[in-house]
Amino acid sequence: MPGFSILDHIRPGDHVAVAEAAAEPRELVGHLLAAAGKLDPLTVLCGYSLNEAWQTVQPGRPAVKSYAAHGSLRKLAAAGALEILPCHLSSLARYIRNGTLPVDVVLVQLPPADEDGYHSLGPSIGYLADAMRKARVILAEINPNAPKTTSSPRIHRDRITAAIRSESPLPTSPSRAAGPAEKAIGAIVADLVPDGASLQLGIGAVPGEIAGALRERSGLRVRSALIGDWLLELVDNGAVDVGAAGACLTGMALGSRRLYDFVDHNAGVEFVAPGELLDPAALASCDPFVVVNSALQVDLYGQVNAEALGGRYLGAVGGQVDLFRAARLARSGLAVVALPSTDPSGTRSSIVPQLDGPTTSPQSDIDIVATEYGLADLRATTAAERARRLVAIAAPEHREALRGS
Template structure:
């Protein structure tokens, strides 16, 4: 089947009123198709869209009027939708989300994919994201694929042979670039504590945002690190080029960096293109507990909105509004805890709103990662190692890494809680 020209493709002939539509995340979003979908929404009639990490403006509140939008979190443009009261969140672990689409428990009527092309054989590949979209394609009524010659050919991410698109469309634009988020001084101060916990030869996972970026930017002096992560951006290139990442000591996928979704610019796209030292793997591999537990020295680095005095982590809700996601945090925390020599690090600034609000709190408003799973909490004031600690010991260690101006109040709250517990 030859791709048809974008200007001759009518998406309204394939999407029906009442349909549920999903598409690839981040740079895997097929912009030719999603832009056409939004442009023709009035002709199609009411339909719904499920978003992942979406960084284009296609589904910004001002463009998506009349489209019902759900997502697994307020990531990228979904944060603006949440603020506008336009987002319905599915609070699932990322591994469970992918498994549900693979099994058909969750379904989409129409799946939009972006495909790359093998430079040697002409086969189609997934390019930027080996995620739930391709799993959902197995159970969808209609699969439409945009073929983008600028998308990288990534290893271990061939389009499965049993997924045959109903229509192929030529890309009318290059893939979406996703620049690195800015890094502030507080993030760098936190990163200095985190990198002190990372030995040479460790295998690393990073969450999304300025804090994980700061940690990666601080690892240039390390050697023989490995990468096994749900997502990865341009700093992968920096770490390989400076010699920090070699993947030499990984117990699985030795010699190869592994990620499931790419969040970068052309620099990353060019680096991973036909690069045998990089694998784009599905969530069953990137987030699978059995896989992570076998990765010796696996260290997960993720961030949070707030942490309470028992160690409970909130990575989803602030001021009553969804601003984050369950995502893969619990998957990676549990995997790191199960791995030989593993560590699960949650990093966050000690304060918010210009220092007026403590992020170490007496009680969180929402629990993403339970206290029973938490290993270490890091702020700019130090590391609170919580493994094996009682509730009182945890609270004391967390107060020690809170901002100094809030420690007295937190100590008072701890005293009141204990007085209530012990009469």
């Protein structure tokens, strides 16, 4: 057990916000879930998680809400024990600030405090800073393995209600080797990125391949809701100089131990809240801002589904729309959807006549769709032109059916 009872600080009916990804306090979450039956009703908000403990949750014990069905939460969603909040990442933070989404308690993992008693928020900001400002209780897991990152939001030790010490290793992002489709997409999208561009990528095999194909670029800047090991490749290749002002702004790091070591005490990688990442004045200097996001499907109008297939919630709204629209605020920008032409089984086309799930991003927010078969430039196109261009980058075996739809 921790050095305190979690039941001393959490009340029935409380809303508990849990820090996400590498900032999730796994030991405290374990104790929370073990005590949940004594705290009915209890609502827990969590984000991206790689903690398998969530898969033990029974529906309503506690009620678990999230903006995403990523990582370990995907199985929870499949079991009907996850309630999805289909909102933009920027909206989630705003809902917490204005009380629409109440927060009574925060569970967080933090690096040790500095000599003045301040903790950085480590490798994940997101909704965390706003949640801590609203919370009655902050319970912290202090872990020297958590990187001390450069961030404007910090918390003083006096604001922490109770804390335990942990030396658990941080979760690392599961890596999947890129296949031929991802390698081809990486090369195709990289051709859209000139020297001096600002870049948003994300996580997964495709961003890694894009970064690898940018080895000849220079003067790139990163303005990404999430960074993975692809940042290391850009730095190693000299495409990004973290010694330059504003070289890298992000809200979350999720990758290998090497990535966490790289951002530790690194003033060249600044962790910021969503509002600062999307600041219009700063975006106006991006020329261009190339925003690359993934999807589950794109229909023949260019509408994007990044959330659900076959009635199962698999993804998120997340920051996709926020960042695509941020490209419009830049001096110049490109909103790019990058996805393999078929699903992982290779049997279903990712270019479809109609989306199977929600419309995450409308057609008017999309500039380019990329598959391993090329680019569909949707700028200044009619509906008929869009359809023709999208069919041309679909898997060859699906093109005839798409033309007849």
